[in-house]
Amino acid sequence: RRAAFAALRSEPPVTRDGDRITLLVNAGLRDDAAALDLTGADGIGLFRTEFQFLVSSTLPSRERQQRLYREVLDVAGDRPVVFRTVDIGGDKALPYLATGDHEEENPAMGWRALRLALTREGLMKAQARALIEAAAGRTLRVMFPMVSEPWEFEQARELFERQRDWVASRGRKLPLEILYGAMLEVPALAETLDLLFPRLDFLSIGTNDLTQFLFAADRAHPQLALRYDWLSPAILRFLRRVVRATRDAGIPVTVCGEMGGRSLEAMALLGLGIDRLSITPAAVGPIKAMIHSLDRAAITATMERMLAAPPADMRAALTAWASDNGV
Ligand code: PEP
Numbered sequence: 001r002r003a004a005f006a007a008l009r010s011e012p013p014v015t016r017d018g019d020r021i022t023l024l025v026n027a028g029l030r031d032d033a034a035a036l037d038l039t040g041a042d043g044i045g046l047f048r049t050e051f052q053f054l055v056s057s058t059l060p061s062r063e064r065q066q067r068l069y070r071e072v073l074d075v076a077g078d079r080p081v082v083f084r085t086v087d088i089g090g091d092k093a094l095p096y097l098a099t100g101d102h103e104e105e106n107p108a109m110g111w112r113a114l115r116l117a118l119t120r121e122g123l124m125k126a127q128a129r130a131l132i133e134a135a136a137g138r139t140l141r142v143m144f145p146m147v148s149e150p151w152e153f154e155q156a157r158e159l160f161e162r163q164r165d166w167v168a169s170r171g172r173k174l175p176l177e178i179l180y181g182a183m184l185e186v187p188a189l190a191e192t193l194d195l196l197f198p199r200l201d202f203l204s205i206g207t208n209d210l211t212q213f214l215f216a217a218d219r220a221h222p223q224l225a226l227r228y229d230w231l232s233p234a235i236l237r238f239l240r241r242v243v244r245a246t247r248d249a250g251i252p253v254t255v256c257g258e259m260g261g262r263s264l265e266a267m268a269l270l271g272l273g274i275d276r277l278s279i280t281p282a283a284v285g286p287i288k289a290m291i292h293s294l295d296r297a298a299i300t301a302t303m304e305r306m307l308a309a310p311p312a313d314m315r316a317a318l319t320a321w322a323s324d325n326g327v
């Protein structure tokens with residue numbers, strides 16, 4: 001099977017009825033960028049910039065950050081790279097970064113990601129400048145993690161725009177353009193998407209955190225890991241609503257959580273109208289094989305039917321459908 005997946009490398013992910021799906025990879029370190037060539041993916045849909053911070057024993061300097069971002073962009077060439085600003089704090093605490101002496105009881109819901117970055121402005125400014133200078137002469141795509149309300153996105157975007165002006169004032173070369181995205185992983189944001197859309201270039205759904213917050217279930221807890229299913233009506237209906245809203249607004253939407261890297265789940269996502277998946281590199285071959293075997297119109301009708309009157313066991317029903325339909 002590995003050899004079969006490798007043979008798919010240069011084949012585009014197209015469904016049986018001709019829909020071109022965009023398959024991107026999740027990455028976090030410079031060497032991960034090599035996955036682009038190994039898998040034949042369309043780009044990097046989620047570059048987790050905090051990895052560099054997590055493997056370092058001191059705060060990475062702006063120069064070091066910039067070097068990493070430029071190397072990744074060089075490897076990617078014409079393929080897009082979406083840089084996510086640091087998602088640190090909470091359970092990804094950095095020993096060298098003082099985050100106050102409050103012991104967090106619920107670090108996943110704590111002072112992390114964009115919440116931390118908007119308070120520790122120096123950190124965010126350095127990263128913004130590193131990204132802007134690294135992307136000189138190219139398109140820069142940035143996205144902010146854990147956006148809960150539109151003002152947080154707005155504030156982060158403004159911080160980046162100010163750094164862009166600063167870089168320009170020094171006579172340095174700028175990115176051709178900066179595209180700004182938000183991660184949808186806090187359910188509350190779904191209720192205010194209409195307020196966000198006018199300022200937003202793209203949306204990316206982080207189903208790892210989204211699931212944990214929708215079900216109020218710790219994503220790392222072994223007792224809960226098997227209890228809540230990505231293929232539950234609650235999640236699928238939620239995602240369907242978001243997909244419809246983005247479609248009406250003409251905003252591209254990607255799923256970048258682990259859900260998209262599993263065949264049955266990815267099949268369901270395509271049935272909900274998701275055209276873009278960012279997944280772990282090892283999943284590209286299997287997901288592409290699934291896409292090749294799938295009739296998009298058929299899964300779309302099936303998801304519509306199953307979500308109108310959900311079967312008691314959604315996973316079993318979708319497994320049976322896949323096997324009956326040669327997926
Ligand atoms: C997510 O939450 O789904 C996500 C992609 O981000 P991370 O797994 O890095 O929290």
Ligand code: MG
Nearest residue numbers: 185206208209
């Ligand atoms: Mg997340």
